[in-house]
Amino acid sequence: MGVDRLLFGPPQKATVSVERVRTGQTCPACGSSDVARYPVANFLGPRMVVKCQDCFENLETTVPTADDHWPPWASATSDWPASRNG
Amino acid sequence: MTIAPETTSSAAPAGLYDTIRYGLIEIAREMNLSLMRSAFSPVVRDILDCTTAVHLKTEHGWEMVACFEGCMQHAFTSQHIANFTMDEWDLDRTEPGDVIFVNDPWRGAIHQSDVNLLRPIHIDGEVRAVLHSTSHVVDLGGPIPGGFSNGVETAFEEQLKFPPTLLYADDVPVRPAFNYLLENTRVPSMLLGDIRALYGCLVVGEGRLRDLLARYGTDTVFSAAQHAIDVTEASMRAGIRQIPDGDYRIEDFLDDDGVDSEPLPMVVTVKVRGDSMEIDFSGTGRQPRGNVGTAWVEATRCIEAVKMLVDPEPPVNSGTLRPIETILPPGSAVCVLPPSSCSNHMDVGSRSINMVVKAISGALVSKSIAADSGTCATIVMGGIDMRPGREGNQWGSFAGPGGGWGGTWKGDGLTYCIAPIGNCRTSVHEHAEAESPTVVGQMEVMPDSAGAGKHRGGFGGIYTMVAMSDTLVTITSDRVRHGADGVVGGGRGMSSYAWYIPQFDWSKHMNPRMLHGLEPLYGAFDENGVPSADRGSVEGGATNSTGKLAGVVVKAGDALRVVIGGGGGWGDPLERDLEAIANDVRDGLYSAGYAAEAFGVVFEDGEVRDVESRERRRHLAAEREAGRWTVPSASPTDWIL
Numbered sequence: 001m002g003v004d005r006l007l008f009g010p011p012q013k014a015t016v017s018v019e020r021v022r023t024g025q026t027c028p029a030c031g032s033s034d035v036a037r038y039p040v041a042n043f044l045g046p047r048m049v050v051k052c053q054d055c056f057e058n059l060e061t062t063v064p065t066a067d068d069h070w071p072p073w074a075s076a077t078s079d080w081p082a083s084r085n086g
Numbered sequence: 087m088t089i090a091p092e093t094t095s096s097a098a099p100a101g102l103y104d105t106i107r108y109g110l111i112e113i114a115r116e117m118n119l120s121l122m123r124s125a126f127s128p129v130v131r132d133i134l135d136c137t138t139a140v141h142l143k144t145e146h147g148w149e150m151v152a153c154f155e156g157c158m159q160h161a162f163t164s165q166h167i168a169n170f171t172m173d174e175w176d177l178d179r180t181e182p183g184d185v186i187f188v189n190d191p192w193r194g195a196i197h198q199s200d201v202n203l204l205r206p207i208h209i210d211g212e213v214r215a216v217l218h219s220t221s222h223v224v225d226l227g228g229p230i231p232g233g234f235s236n237g238v239e240t241a242f243e244e245q246l247k248f249p250p251t252l253l254y255a256d257d258v259p260v261r262p263a264f265n266y267l268l269e270n271t272r273v274p275s276m277l278l279g280d281i282r283a284l285y286g287c288l289v290v291g292e293g294r295l296r297d298l299l300a301r302y303g304t305d306t307v308f309s310a311a312q313h314a315i316d317v318t319e320a321s322m323r324a325g326i327r328q329i330p331d332g333d334y335r336i337e338d339f340l341d342d343d344g345v346d347s348e349p350l351p352m353v354v355t356v357k358v359r360g361d362s363m364e365i366d367f368s369g370t371g372r373q374p375r376g377n378v379g380t381a382w383v384e385a386t387r388c389i390e391a392v393k394m395l396v397d398p399e400p401p402v403n404s405g406t407l408r409p410i411e412t413i414l415p416p417g418s419a420v421c422v423l424p425p426s427s428c429s430n431h432m433d434v435g436s437r438s439i440n441m442v443v444k445a446i447s448g449a450l451v452s453k454s455i456a457a458d459s460g461t462c463a464t465i466v467m468g469g470i471d472m473r474p475g476r477e478g479n480q481w482g483s484f485a486g487p488g489g490g491w492g493g494t495w496k497g498d499g500l501t502y503c504i505a506p507i508g509n510c511r512t513s514v515h516e517h518a519e520a521e522s523p524t525v526v527g528q529m530e531v532m533p534d535s536a537g538a539g540k541h542r543g544g545f546g547g548i549y550t551m552v553a554m555s556d557t558l559v560t561i562t563s564d565r566v567r568h569g570a571d572g573v574v575g576g577g578r579g580m581s582s583y584a585w586y587i588p589q590f591d592w593s594k595h596m597n598p599r600m601l602h603g604l605e606p607l608y609g610a611f612d613e614n615g616v617p618s619a620d621r622g623s624v625e626g627g628a629t630n631s632t633g634k635l636a637g638v639v640v641k642a643g644d645a646l647r648v649v650i651g652g653g654g655g656w657g658d659p660l661e662r663d664l665e666a667i668a669n670d671v672r673d674g675l676y677s678a679g680y681a682a683e684a685f686g687v688v689f690e691d692g693e694v695r696d697v698e699s700r701e702r703r704r705h706l707a708a709e710r711e712a713g714r715w716t717v718p719s720a721s722p723t724d725w726i727l
């Protein structure tokens with residue numbers, strides 16, 4: 001992972017929002033075509049979800065990959081082998 | 087086709103499962119009592135800003151199955167702290183008796199001052215449980231003592247930050263970790279006492295957990311834990327189902343961030359679909375330059391509001407969190423990016439909970455609740471004791487004066503109560519006065535501070551600290567520009583204030599309306615120097631335009647007075663029961679002057695005049711109809727300048 005996700009500049013826009021990216025899928029529960037993928041915090045921590053926006057049917061929950069940048073920060077050493085001291 | 091009989095595990099008696107469920111809570115309770123009794127600092131011992139929790143490894147991940155909180159927010163934040171740490175730590179290298187220390191806000195900690203100790207527990211050779219203890223510590227280094235580094239912009243200027251760090255190996259203290267902690271704090275003796283207490287309670291917890299496992303069997307305990315989480319989830323979902331489906335958006339703002347003077351916008355949209363919920367902070371202002379943002383805690387802390395409203399009874403565990411997903415925009419005030427400062431988490435936290443309460447109570451229409459004081463107005467004090475016999479002692483102390491909660495559809499708001507972010511107490515005055523060179527001059531209800539309404543808000547409070555030695559003070563306050571909003575016609579609560587009182591005189595300075603000779607530190611004042619959020623502004627009338635101060639020096643013999651505002655009112659104050667107002671006036675809570683201005687009640691010789699009051703109420707209602715009268719914000723009408 002390296003040290004590239006330790007420090008960040010301040011955001012430029014005055015307010016910040018999370019984008020819900022439409023996936024083009026159809027909700028298996030209610031038939032809605034408004035299905036989107038986006039980052040959330042669920043009961044365990046940061047996750048990516050694919051959910052129907054009309055009924056919140058959950059189509060998929062995954063642990064974020066590096067490309068998801070969620071959360072944006074990351075330990076520099078997470079893929080290093082651990083010593084006895086951590 | 088044959089139908090298989092139910093297995094014994096799914097048919098296990100509910101009574102046994104409940105016994106084990108409460109057995110697990112009992113472990114957390116005993117850990118908490120041990121922590122509270124053995125800690126050194128008043129933050130743990132008196133204020134109870136400390137919590138203990140039991141997490142078990144389930145098919146999902148690390149799930150909190152039981153906790154016992156001194157401070158409610160920890161019950162909601164413990165689960166993510168455990169998951170961040172256990173995901174990162176290499177459990178294959180973990181030995182029995184290891185304890186991990188972490189206080190990183192980007193790994194789920196509330197802020198650096200809230201330290202966390204985690205003890206992985208090996209069961210049958212595998213780490214299957216983790217015990218967690220947490221508390222605020224009085225000082226953990228950095229340029230500003232006490233943990234609320236108001237006015238700074240980066241985490242580098244705040245308290246020491248520890249990623250997961252081995253603190254005990256095989257139950258032996260890791261000396262470099264301890265040296266680093268103890269050589270970078272202003273109060274090493276207090277910190278050592280607290281860290282040992284946080285560790286000791288984990289050892290107590292492990293003993294009790296092993297007793298429970300031995301008594302009922304590991305499989306049964308894990309099944310019962312799963313059951314406890316599942317039934318809690320079901321109860322929470324049933325509560326959420328009472329809220330009509332919809333998107334409920336609330337906007338509010340913090341006064342400022344302690345560095346820039348602009349208000350910080352906050353937006354929350356609560357989305358309900360059946361028995362699931364999302365709490366989306368999209369639209370919230372970008373991370374502030376000052377330290378009022380939070381890094382991660384709003385991910386779970388704001389769920390306190392949902393819990394309080396829809397399912398208040400069952401003890402909190404992982405099941406409380408399962409039905410809800412939160413959306414934190416990266417780089418916003420609720421998800422600041424490193425190295426942003428984020429030590430004053432309390433104003434964003436209090437406000438987030440307040441906004442979720444408002445959103446849900448709005449959705450439930452019949453159950454609306456006005457805003458609360460929206461801040462805890464935490465006061466951190468410290469310095470070097472110069473009292474005879476104690477010269478040179480480094481000391482640190484906290485005070486948490488209560489504010490007012492909003493009026494509700496059911497009745498008046500709670501008076502002098504900490505914001506619902508937590509349920510901590512304040513310091514025990516006798517302890518504070520013995521251990522610190524301070525005298526608590528006042529800790530009492532602020533008159534005329536409750537927002538007017540058919541059901542009025544709760545009254546806010548006054549805290550006056552008289553310094554016996556020079557004292558360095560940090561204050562974190564908000565709602566200085568305006569008091570808490572009312573709902574359905576109710577008025578705003580009083581806004582927040584602080585004054586510096588030179589040469590405190592007990593015979594003349596105990597009247598909170600007496601401002602002669604006092605130096606305003608912050609607050610909204612009109613052009614004549616009269617406190618008024620309705621007619622005034624936070625610029626010009628006081629030394630500071632923000633309620634977030636650090637480095638205030640109160641000289642020996644001088645005093646500091648902090649007033650935390652009241653809750654907003656619910657409903658039309660012109661409809662409030664006359665006898666209820668008469669009682670409030672008799673109790674010294676409202677003055678006859680404010681009762682006349684806001685409630686239209688006329689007093690003569692201390693008694694309500696019915697006919698005149700009805701006439702005045704008709705007149706005010708007509709004036710309101712014509713756009714010439716609005717319910718005035720709560721505030722005394724008889725200040726002495």
Ligand SMILES: [Zn+2]
Binds near residue numbers: 027032052055056057
């Ligand atoms: Zn659907």
